[in-house]
Amino acid sequence: MVSSLFSSLRLAELTIPNRIFVSPMCQYSCEDRDGLATNWHLVHLGSRATGGSGIVLAEATAVAPDGRITPEDLGLWSNEHAEALRPTVEFIKSQGSIPGIQLSHAGRKASKTRPWEGGVPLQPSGGGWSVIAPSEVPWPYDEEPPKMRVMTETDIDRTVEQFRDAAEYALEAGFQIIELHAAHGYLLHEFLSPYTNRRDDKYGGSFENRIRFPMKVIKAVSEVWPAENPLMVRISATDWIEEGESWTLEQSVRLVQRFADAGVDLIDVSTGALDPVAQNIPQTGPNYQVPFGETIRKQADVAVGTVGGITSPQQADAIVRNERADAVIIGREHLRDPYFALHAAEELGVEDEIEWPDPYAYAV
Ligand SMILES: Cc1cc2nc3c(=O)[nH]c(=O)nc-3n(C[C@H](O)[C@H](O)[C@H](O)COP(=O)(O)O)c2cc1C
Known part of the structure; x- marks a missing residue:
C-alpha cells in the first residue's frame, strides 16, 4: 500500500499521526535563564502542535552548559530544566502531536553570540567559555576563537554520561522521542569526520574508531530510554569537503547500518555545516537533501526522515x-x-484526515 503524507507511521511502539515533522530549530530564547525553557518555547512549539504536525521536535538542546552554541540556548542538565519543559511537552501532547527533543553538544561551535548578534565568538570576559573538541581544529572565525581544549578519554566518558542523563531528564519532562544531533559540525559529527577528528587514540583514525564515541552515546542513551519510545539520529550525510579526508555518503550508509543495529528507529538525513572550507554546496532549493536520504533508505534499509527545501x-x-x-x-x-x-x-x-482544534472550527 502506498503511504501518503497523512498516513500514520509506526516508530518503535508509537504511532505517529502523520508524516510531517517540525524540524529542530534553535530559538536562542532562554535569556538569563541558564538553559531553562521559557514562554517562548511553549508558544513556539505549542503553536506548531496546534498546527497539526505529527512530531514536534524541540531545538538542539545542550546536554551540558559548555555544549550550548550561545548562552541563550535551551539546556537539559537538571531536574529544573526538565520541569521547565514539562508544560510545553504536555501542551504538545494535548494537541495530538508527539513531542520530541534534539539532544546536542556543540563542541567546537560552542560559545558564540546569537545569529542576529553576529554569531561571533564569545570570550569568558563576555560570558563565553572554553570549548571542547576531538582535536585542535578551531572554527575559522575572523575574530579570536574561544579557547579550545582537546578532549581526554575522561572528558569523552563524562560527555557520554551527560547524554545519558539528558535522556533521563527528557523522559522526566514527558518527551516521547529523542533525536541525537550528530550533524552540522557539532560534537558527535566532529568525531565522525576525519576533517575535524585528527586523534591517534582509539577515538580517531579508522572508521571504527571515529564512530566509537557516537556509538557509546547511543548505547548509553538506549540504556535509559524506553525501547517503546523512538530514538532518532540526525546526521550530515556529507561534509561537502572534496579536498583531503572528510565524511562522505558512503561512510554515512555504513554508519546508519550500525545505528540501526544499535536500536535507532529513524535517521534524519541532513548534510554539511562542518566547516566553511566546504565546497559545491547545493543551493538550498527544493528537495536539496532528498537524494541523500533516499540513498541511505535504499542501501541501509532503515526508516528515513528527509529535510531541506520542502x-x-x-x-x-x-x-x-x-x-x-x-x-x-x-x-x-x-x-x-x-x-x-x-x-x-x-x-x-x-481535510478529513486531520482535525483543526475545536476552538478554531468556525474558521474551517
Ligand atoms: C532558525 C533555524 C534554527 C535551526 N536550528 C537547528 C537545530 O537546532 N538543530 C538542527 O539539527 N538543525 C537546525 N536548523 C536546520 C533545520 O532544522 C533544517 O534542517 C534546515 O533549515 C533545512 O530545512 P528547511 O529547508 O525546511 O528549513 C535550524 C534552521 C533554522 C532556520
Missing part, C-alpha cells in the same frame, strides 16, 4: 508516496506557517 504540500506528499523518505521534516516553512499540516491537508483535498 515547502509545498504536493512536494512533501510526492516524497512520501514515491518512497523517497518515510517522513518529511520541515524547518523554515514551519516558521512561515505554523499550520502547515492543516493547510496541506486542505490543499491536498484530504
Whole structure:
C-alpha cells in the first residue's frame, strides 16, 4: 500500500499521526535563564502542535552548559530544566502531536553570540567559555576563537554520561522521542569526520574508531530510554569537503547500518555545516537533501526522515508516496506557517484526515 503524507507511521511502539515533522530549530530564547525553557518555547512549539504536525521536535538542546552554541540556548542538565519543559511537552501532547527533543553538544561551535548578534565568538570576559573538541581544529572565525581544549578519554566518558542523563531528564519532562544531533559540525559529527577528528587514540583514525564515541552515546542513551519510545539520529550525510579526508555518503550508509543495529528507529538525513572550507554546496532549493536520504533508505534499509527545501504540500506528499523518505521534516516553512499540516491537508483535498482544534472550527 502506498503511504501518503497523512498516513500514520509506526516508530518503535508509537504511532505517529502523520508524516510531517517540525524540524529542530534553535530559538536562542532562554535569556538569563541558564538553559531553562521559557514562554517562548511553549508558544513556539505549542503553536506548531496546534498546527497539526505529527512530531514536534524541540531545538538542539545542550546536554551540558559548555555544549550550548550561545548562552541563550535551551539546556537539559537538571531536574529544573526538565520541569521547565514539562508544560510545553504536555501542551504538545494535548494537541495530538508527539513531542520530541534534539539532544546536542556543540563542541567546537560552542560559545558564540546569537545569529542576529553576529554569531561571533564569545570570550569568558563576555560570558563565553572554553570549548571542547576531538582535536585542535578551531572554527575559522575572523575574530579570536574561544579557547579550545582537546578532549581526554575522561572528558569523552563524562560527555557520554551527560547524554545519558539528558535522556533521563527528557523522559522526566514527558518527551516521547529523542533525536541525537550528530550533524552540522557539532560534537558527535566532529568525531565522525576525519576533517575535524585528527586523534591517534582509539577515538580517531579508522572508521571504527571515529564512530566509537557516537556509538557509546547511543548505547548509553538506549540504556535509559524506553525501547517503546523512538530514538532518532540526525546526521550530515556529507561534509561537502572534496579536498583531503572528510565524511562522505558512503561512510554515512555504513554508519546508519550500525545505528540501526544499535536500536535507532529513524535517521534524519541532513548534510554539511562542518566547516566553511566546504565546497559545491547545493543551493538550498527544493528537495536539496532528498537524494541523500533516499540513498541511505535504499542501501541501509532503515526508516528515513528527509529535510531541506520542502515547502509545498504536493512536494512533501510526492516524497512520501514515491518512497523517497518515510517522513518529511520541515524547518523554515514551519516558521512561515505554523499550520502547515492543516493547510496541506486542505490543499491536498484530504481535510478529513486531520482535525483543526475545536476552538478554531468556525474558521474551517
Ligand atoms: C532558525 C533555524 C534554527 C535551526 N536550528 C537547528 C537545530 O537546532 N538543530 C538542527 O539539527 N538543525 C537546525 N536548523 C536546520 C533545520 O532544522 C533544517 O534542517 C534546515 O533549515 C533545512 O530545512 P528547511 O529547508 O525546511 O528549513 C535550524 C534552521 C533554522 C532556520
